[in-house]
Amino acid sequence: xxxxTIFSGLFFLLYLTAISSYSQExxxxxxxxxxxxxxxxEPLPGATIIIEGTSKGTIADINGHFEVRNLCEGHYTFSxxxxxxxxxxxxITIEERTSKNFSLQSDxxxxxxxxxxxxxxxxxxxxxxxxxxxVELESEKGKSLGEILTQVSGVSTLQTGPTIFKPVIHGLHSxxxxxxxxxxxxxxxxxxxxxxxEIDPNIASEITIIKGAGAVRYGPDAIGGVVLVDPPxxxxxxxxxxxxNVRTMSNGRVGIFSGMVEGGxxxxxxxxxxxxxxAKRGGDHNTPDYNLTNTGMxxxxxxxxxxxxxxxxxxxxxxxxxNNELGILRSAHIGNLTDLQDAIGRNRPFYIEKFSYDINxxxxxxxxxxxxxxxxxxxxxxxxxxxxxxGQYNQxxxxxxxRGGRDEKPAISLNLISHAFGLALDHQPLxxxxxxxxxxxxxxxxxxxxxxxxxxxxxxxxxxxxxIYLIEKYTARNWGIEAGLRYDYRFxxxxxxxxxxxxxxxxxxxxxxxxxxxxEYWINEHINISTNxxxxxxxxxxxxxxSTGLHTGIGSIEEGILIDEGxxxxxPDKSFFSNEESIKxxxxxxxxxxxxxxxxxxxxxxxxxxxxxxxxxVRLTIRGAFPVFAYDQTDAYFLGMDIGADIDxxxxxxxxxxxxxxxxxxxxxxxxxxxxxxxxxxxxxxxNFGDLKRLEDLFISATVENVFKQNRAPKVVPxxxxxxxxxxxxxxxxxxxxxxxxxYSLLNLDVGFxxxxxxxNKLSFRFGVENIFNxxxxxxxxxxxxxxxxxxRNFSVSLLYNFHTH
Amino acid sequence: MMKRNHLFLxxxxxxxxxxxxxxxxxxxxxxxxxxxxxxxxxxxxxxxGEETLHWTFRDPDGADGGQxxxxxxxxxxxxxxxxxxIELLNEAESPAESITAEIEAEAExxxxxxxxxxxxxxxxxxxxxxEDGNGNPVGLEFTVQTSADGGTGNFTVILRHEPDxxxxxxxxxxxxxxxxxxxxxxxxxxxxx
Numbered sequence: 001x002x003x004x005t006i007f008s009g010l011f012f013l014l015y016l017t018a019i020s021s022y023s024q025e026x027x028x029x030x031x032x033x034x035x036x037x038x039x040x041x042e043p044l045p046g047a048t049i050i051i052e053g054t055s056k057g058t059i060a061d062i063n064g065h066f067e068v069r070n071l072c073e074g075h076y077t078f079s080x081x082x083x084x085x086x087x088x089x090x091x092i093t094i095e096e097r098t099s100k101n102f103s104l105q106s107d108x109x110x111x112x113x114x115x116x117x118x119x120x121x122x123x124x125x126x127x128x129x130x131x132x133x134x135v136e137l138e139s140e141k142g143k144s145l146g147e148i149l150t151q152v153s154g155v156s157t158l159q160t161g162p163t164i165f166k167p168v169i170h171g172l173h174s175x176x177x178x179x180x181x182x183x184x185x186x187x188x189x190x191x192x193x194x195x196x197x198e199i200d201p202n203i204a205s206e207i208t209i210i211k212g213a214g215a216v217r218y219g220p221d222a223i224g225g226v227v228l229v230d231p232p233x234x235x236x237x238x239x240x241x242x243x244x245n246v247r248t249m250s251n252g253r254v255g256i257f258s259g260m261v262e263g264g265x266x267x268x269x270x271x272x273x274x275x276x277x278x279a280k281r282g283g284d285h286n287t288p289d290y291n292l293t294n295t296g297m298x299x300x301x302x303x304x305x306x307x308x309x310x311x312x313x314x315x316x317x318x319x320x321x322x323n324n325e326l327g328i329l330r331s332a333h334i335g336n337l338t339d340l341q342d343a344i345g346r347n348r349p350f351y352i353e354k355f356s357y358d359i360n361x362x363x364x365x366x367x368x369x370x371x372x373x374x375x376x377x378x379x380x381x382x383x384x385x386x387x388x389x390x391g392q393y394n395q396x397x398x399x400x401x402x403r404g405g406r407d408e409k410p411a412i413s414l415n416l417i418s419h420a421f422g423l424a425l426d427h428q429p430l431x432x433x434x435x436x437x438x439x440x441x442x443x444x445x446x447x448x449x450x451x452x453x454x455x456x457x458x459x460x461x462x463x464x465x466x467x468i469y470l471i472e473k474y475t476a477r478n479w480g481i482e483a484g485l486r487y488d489y490r491f492x493x494x495x496x497x498x499x500x501x502x503x504x505x506x507x508x509x510x511x512x513x514x515x516x517x518x519x520e521y522w523i524n525e526h527i528n529i530s531t532n533x534x535x536x537x538x539x540x541x542x543x544x545x546x547s548t549g550l551h552t553g554i555g556s557i558e559e560g561i562l563i564d565e566g567x568x569x570x571x572p573d574k575s576f577f578s579n580e581e582s583i584k585x586x587x588x589x590x591x592x593x594x595x596x597x598x599x600x601x602x603x604x605x606x607x608x609x610x611x612x613x614x615x616x617x618v619r620l621t622i623r624g625a626f627p628v629f630a631y632d633q634t635d636a637y638f639l640g641m642d643i644g645a646d647i648d649x650x651x652x653x654x655x656x657x658x659x660x661x662x663x664x665x666x667x668x669x670x671x672x673x674x675x676x677x678x679x680x681x682x683x684x685x686x687x688n689f690g691d692l693k694r695l696e697d698l699f700i701s702a703t704v705e706n707v708f709k710q711n712r713a714p715k716v717v718p719x720x721x722x723x724x725x726x727x728x729x730x731x732x733x734x735x736x737x738x739x740x741x742x743x744y745s746l747l748n749l750d751v752g753f754x755x756x757x758x759x760x761n762k763l764s765f766r767f768g769v770e771n772i773f774n775x776x777x778x779x780x781x782x783x784x785x786x787x788x789x790x791x792x793r794n795f796s797v798s799l800l801y802n803f804h805t806h
Numbered sequence: 807m808m809k810r811n812h813l814f815l816x817x818x819x820x821x822x823x824x825x826x827x828x829x830x831x832x833x834x835x836x837x838x839x840x841x842x843x844x845x846x847x848x849x850x851x852x853x854x855g856e857e858t859l860h861w862t863f864r865d866p867d868g869a870d871g872g873q874x875x876x877x878x879x880x881x882x883x884x885x886x887x888x889x890x891x892i893e894l895l896n897e898a899e900s901p902a903e904s905i906t907a908e909i910e911a912e913a914e915x916x917x918x919x920x921x922x923x924x925x926x927x928x929x930x931x932x933x934x935x936x937e938d939g940n941g942n943p944v945g946l947e948f949t950v951q952t953s954a955d956g957g958t959g960n961f962t963v964i965l966r967h968e969p970d971x972x973x974x975x976x977x978x979x980x981x982x983x984x985x986x987x988x989x990x991x992x993x994x995x996x997x998x999x
Binding site for chain 1: 831833834835836837838839840841843844845846863865867868874875908909911912915964966967968970985986987988989990991992
């Protein structure tokens with residue numbers, strides 16, 4: 001069974017490689033016919049017929065009738081598919097107007113094939129979605145999720161040194177993005193700027209990014225976008241297949257080993273399984289001029305899946321475990337503002353040692369365990385119903401440089417347990433209307449593990465959210481519209497201490513609405529335009545409400561909205577804050593013709609009550625002076641544009657480029673919002689040798705990445721002004737300690753080829769150099785920009801072995 | 807078919823039970839802030855044996871609180887040499903916890919530095935009077951010699967954790983190349999009369 005929502009087949013083929021061009025003699029030919037159910041002879045309205053490898057096609061109307069127009073003379077392979085039926089492919093020669101009927105076999109008949117599909121979630125087709133898979137994904141194996149996602153225009157990262165990368169989509173990150181691990185919404189401490197997503201991208205065969213509100217489908221935390229990390233489908237084959245990947249990188253002397261094996265069962269025909277694991281180890285990275293002492297890392301991940309399916313439905317069990325330990329740059333750990341001033345003033349960081357794999361304090365230890373159980377079943381006349389349970393345990397410890405032999409005691413020790421339950425119905429299409437409806441419930445318990453000897457910055461809390469959503473799409477021949485609505489109820493109970501050190505348990509109730517509406521229109525078979533409006537609201541996270549205390553190591557005090565001068569507001573309740581609301585309007589245009597594909601997206605995202613950290617004042621303590629940042633709310637807009645192009649000049653030469661521009665305006669007039677990604681442009685040229693003797697798909701490519709200076713950065717207030725005149729920031733203007741670094745360009749080179757091995761196996765080899773000129777640069781979006789440059793040249797060698805056995 | 811429905815429903819029940827059971831557990835307890843330094847007392851005993859003077863810096867609520875710290879500094883006599891020692895306490899605990907002992911135990915990883923206008927103008931002349939296990943100064947004990955003329959000035963005490971004691975000038979009390987993290991940075995307004 002292949003579930004294809006009406007436009008998804010057309011929509012996902014954004015960057016296509018060329019289809020051969022045919023002589024332009026007669027391109028007014030047509031294929032028409034009727035698509036029916038093979039058993040019942042009933043027509044199948046909504047069935048799709050597309051030309052394989054393209055986005056050209058159409059949908060059968062209410063009578064099952066279709067017409068594919070504007071075909072040139074030639075041979076075409078058509079793929080006909082419909083939900084609940086097995087897809088059918090047929091190659092047809094078109095020399096004149098042709099009439100052909102197709103009939104599809106219902107999935108009720110047991111067939112060898114896919115047991116558990118990839119979690120192809122239902123979402124809006126008029127939203128901007130981009131996919132990374134196949135060669136693009138393979139070439140990035142071994143990198144963290146944040147780094148891999150930067151291939152897509154409009155996506156950048158917020159990094160803390162060379163090992164921590166958080167994805168930023170259209171300027172939004174952390175608690176505004178939802179990352180899905182095989183359909184399970186990852187629940188960790190995403191609010192933390194140094195908290196990278198706890199997911200191993202090696203589990204994925206495809207990563208999809210939705211650059212718009214995913215809130216209607218995924219709830220309030222997807223207000224800025226969604227990243228879907230999807231493992232491959234589970235098959236019920238007899239053979240065992242898989243892949244092994246080894247990669248080494250010179251910068252950091254990193255070694256990565258990952259492997260995946262999947263297969264079926266000879267005894268149980270409808271059963272399939274998959275196991276996967278990754279081990280990664282690296283030491284201190286380096287800039288062109290010095291070592292970044294204490295930036296080593298260790299990571300061990302594992303995932304496993306078991307799937308069962310018969311003619312009515314099936315089940316899937318999935319477990320995933322992510323464990324890592326990361327060193328934080330030693331020189332970035334500071335005591336107070338005087339230390340920060342000294343650090344900013346240095347040309348080289350204070351702590352530079354010889355290369356080492358040792359991970360010393362300050363460091364992070366993160367463990368994330370996830371289990372998912374899903375049942376699904378198709379009901380005649382109703383559609384497919386699925387019920388999913390998932391449980392997650394996230395444990396995060398941060399170790400600081402402490403006195404009195406306390407180095408082994410974490411300074412922060414947070415445990416987050418989440419349970420989620422979802423019921424979803426992908427209903428049988430009613431004519432040309434398809435869609436889904438569902439109910440979600442989620443429970444989160446956040447606790448501080450005792451024994452740190454430090455007052456926690458995030459208090460214990462319990463949060464229960466339940467939501468109901470409806471998404472419907474109407475798809476006509478060359479246009480479609482959709483709309484979605486969601487309501488969530490959230491209950492939050494926090495357990496913290498008031499100014500008299502008494503335990504209090506403030507409670508909050510939130511009613512949250514999200515809505516979206518969009519339309520897509522195919523002007524002709526080459527051009528497609530779409531527009532989408534989304535509205536969503538989210539309450540501030542508990543950290544934004546109750547954060548207290550000094551973040552040692554970054555040398556500043558961050559206080560929640562309900563905290564004033566270090567004390568909790570006497571009656572902490574909703575009157576002190578508002579929900580953050582986002583309204584986003586996205587428009588996109590895609591052009592696809594022969595060897596050229598272009599994509600242009602423009603968006604306007606307006607925020608009411610946007611939550612951010614605003615400098616408030618300076619506090620004098622026994623440790624010295626510290627700036628106090630308070631969580632605050634403002635109105636702002638994000639106006640941006642993404643451009644992408646892919647051109648095959650010939651069979652050998654290919655060009656790929658993408659650029660993104662973003663302008664953010666703080667409407668309260670107290671300065672630019674911090675950490676907004678700068679404009680960037682990436683150009684890449686590839687030469688394909690094709691097959692050379694035993695080497696297949698030999699290629700060489702060069703990529704130039706340009707990141708421009710962020711000219712809309714907060715004004716600079718040097719540390720000396722802050723300490724000498726604490727009133728310097730009294731007007732509450734947003735500031736930063738250093739100016740935005742200048743823009744930079746990096747050149748990367750890649751060479752790759754593959755070699756067939758034995759009968760069905762393949763060994764792919766890839767050699768690359770990043771930052772080939774060893775350029776020294778600082779990245780505005782790196783929290784360590786105050787202390788050190790970004791990494792220098794990096795050589796990498798990667799081997800990927802794909803195998804089938806029997 | 808029936809079996810499948812049972813499997814389906816039992817999952818729903820198990821999930822519900824799990825959801826409900828995770829609600830109850832222990833309330834959090836406010837931890838002892840083990841490394842908190844709330845109080846610094848500099849005791850200055852004249853070498854002639856007269857009454858000991860005190861400079862104190864108290865910040866009871868630490869970084870979390872908005873309360874301004876309380877700073878007092880007894881006036882010193884001109885032309886006198888004092889033996890000084892620094893005591894660090896955590897008075898958030900009852901009885902007050904001595905942090906001085908922790909620093910003495912990790913003497914190699916700590917050093918006090920003294921600076922400010924009072925030193926630049928030679929109102930006060932300071933010298934280390936103690937050593938760690940490697941023969942490097944710590945600064946829990948030091949001597950202060952007041953100038954013959956009186957005057958006022960600022961006297962800043964900085965405690966660095968994990969400084970590089972072998973770097974140039976550090977043994978003599980010059981903080982420029984010391985590095986490390988600042989655990990204490992306080993300034994007294996000093997009067998010599």
